[in-house]
Amino acid sequence: MAPKKIVGLLVGRENTFPGPFLEMVNQKGKADGITGELAVLGGTPELAEPYHAVLVDRISHEVPYYRAHLKSAVLMGAVVVNDPFWWEADEKFFECTLARKLGVAVPKTVVLPNKQYIPDIDHVRSLRNLQFPLDWEHIVSYTGLPAVLKPNTGGGWKDVFIVHTMEELITAYDQTGLKTMILQEFIDWDDYVRCICIGREHVMPIRYNPKAPFEARYQISQPVEGTLRDQAIKDARTLVEALGYDMDTVEFAIKGDVLYAIDFLNPAPDFDNFSIKEDSFRWVVDKMSDLVLAYARGEATPPWREEYRWWKYVKKTPVPNPVGT
Ligand SMILES: Nc1ncnc2c1ncn2[C@@H]1O[C@H](COP(=O)(O)OP(=O)(O)OP(=O)(O)O)[C@@H](O)[C@H]1O
Numbered sequence: 001m002a003p004k005k006i007v008g009l010l011v012g013r014e015n016t017f018p019g020p021f022l023e024m025v026n027q028k029g030k031a032d033g034i035t036g037e038l039a040v041l042g043g044t045p046e047l048a049e050p051y052h053a054v055l056v057d058r059i060s061h062e063v064p065y066y067r068a069h070l071k072s073a074v075l076m077g078a079v080v081v082n083d084p085f086w087w088e089a090d091e092k093f094f095e096c097t098l099a100r101k102l103g104v105a106v107p108k109t110v111v112l113p114n115k116q117y118i119p120d121i122d123h124v125r126s127l128r129n130l131q132f133p134l135d136w137e138h139i140v141s142y143t144g145l146p147a148v149l150k151p152n153t154g155g156g157w158k159d160v161f162i163v164h165t166m167e168e169l170i171t172a173y174d175q176t177g178l179k180t181m182i183l184q185e186f187i188d189w190d191d192y193v194r195c196i197c198i199g200r201e202h203v204m205p206i207r208y209n210p211k212a213p214f215e216a217r218y219q220i221s222q223p224v225e226g227t228l229r230d231q232a233i234k235d236a237r238t239l240v241e242a243l244g245y246d247m248d249t250v251e252f253a254i255k256g257d258v259l260y261a262i263d264f265l266n267p268a269p270d271f272d273n274f275s276i277k278e279d280s281f282r283w284v285v286d287k288m289s290d291l292v293l294a295y296a297r298g299e300a301t302p303p304w305r306e307e308y309r310w311w312k313y314v315k316k317t318p319v320p321n322p323v324g325t
């Protein structure tokens with residue numbers, strides 16, 4: 001019989017996804033000796049043989065030790081969903097540039113220098129490459145007003161400001177402290193769609209109302225249909241395929257017949273059944289379990305792993321260096 005393979009799950013506060021997901025992995029994986037469990041980590045030595053064949057990471061952005069463990073686990077041959085290296089490097093501004101290069105519409109966006117720096121940074125000596133003061137007129141002539149000022153990395157609508165005038169913009173910017181912000185054209189949308197994307201292939205577009213209270217945002221009673229559905233699936237696939245994310249949500253604000261990608265840096269997307277509702281939840285559990293089982297069985301490999309320079313060298317080194325040499 002093939003050796004037992006374990007799928008480990010790393011989660012934060014979420015409560016509705018972990019149980020059904022692990023149950024489904026256990027049920028579908030039984031015949032192949034694949035089991036699913038919550039990962040338990042407590043200090044990782046280098047060259048630790050991975051206990052988990054696959055790790056699903058939903059919280060390493062908040063727990064840096066998990067991320068350190070996950071990077072090393074990749075090097076040692078485990079599969080991690082999502083790529084911990086890329087997740088750490090990714091930023092909203094980069095993603096806007098990427099979308100433009102790939103022909104996916106995004107609002108006009110400018111990345112801005114920070115308002116503040118750590119105390120050791122001397123404004124005269126350390127920041128010689130920065131234009132000062134900023135030419136706000138020029139910046140705003142590109143994005144227009146109203147505009148959205150939001151963090152280049154982040155989530156949960158933290159520090160997202162909608163500004164209507166230059167005064168509002170400066171007042172908001174002055175509150176952003178050490179954060180790197182982007183200023184983005186405000187899309188006065190007539191429709192809004194959020195796509196749950198799994199395995200870089202499966203895309204479920206759901207109508208979404210960002211103005212509703214958190215748990216009422218996914219509007220399943222108004223399905224996304226026709227050309228809007230086709231375009232959302234096509235653009236979402238383009239983005240997650242290029243980014244290499246196996247789980248993500250891609251959000252579109254729709255104005256006229258243009259789908260503007262607003263936020264697609266959600267590598268630990270909301271999977272709670274009370275937000276995405278029961279049918280989508282079952283779909284997520286089904287697709288996520290198929291994904292990790294395909295990785296655990298060796299039927300699939302993460303495409304990004306081969307692209308890391310160090311992976312080529314690691315593959316060529318059959319015997320790890322003993323400790324101390
Ligand atoms: N350019 C824009 N035009 C119109 N509305 C926008 C724009 N950018 C952001 N918003 C609104 O602000 C909300 C939050 O922005 P964004 O999704 O970028 O931040 P976030 O903190 O990553 O949010 P989440 O936690 O929902 O992923 C969006 O759902 C959207 O309603």
Ligand SMILES: [Mg+2]
Binds near residue numbers: 156263265266
């Ligand atoms: Mg987000």
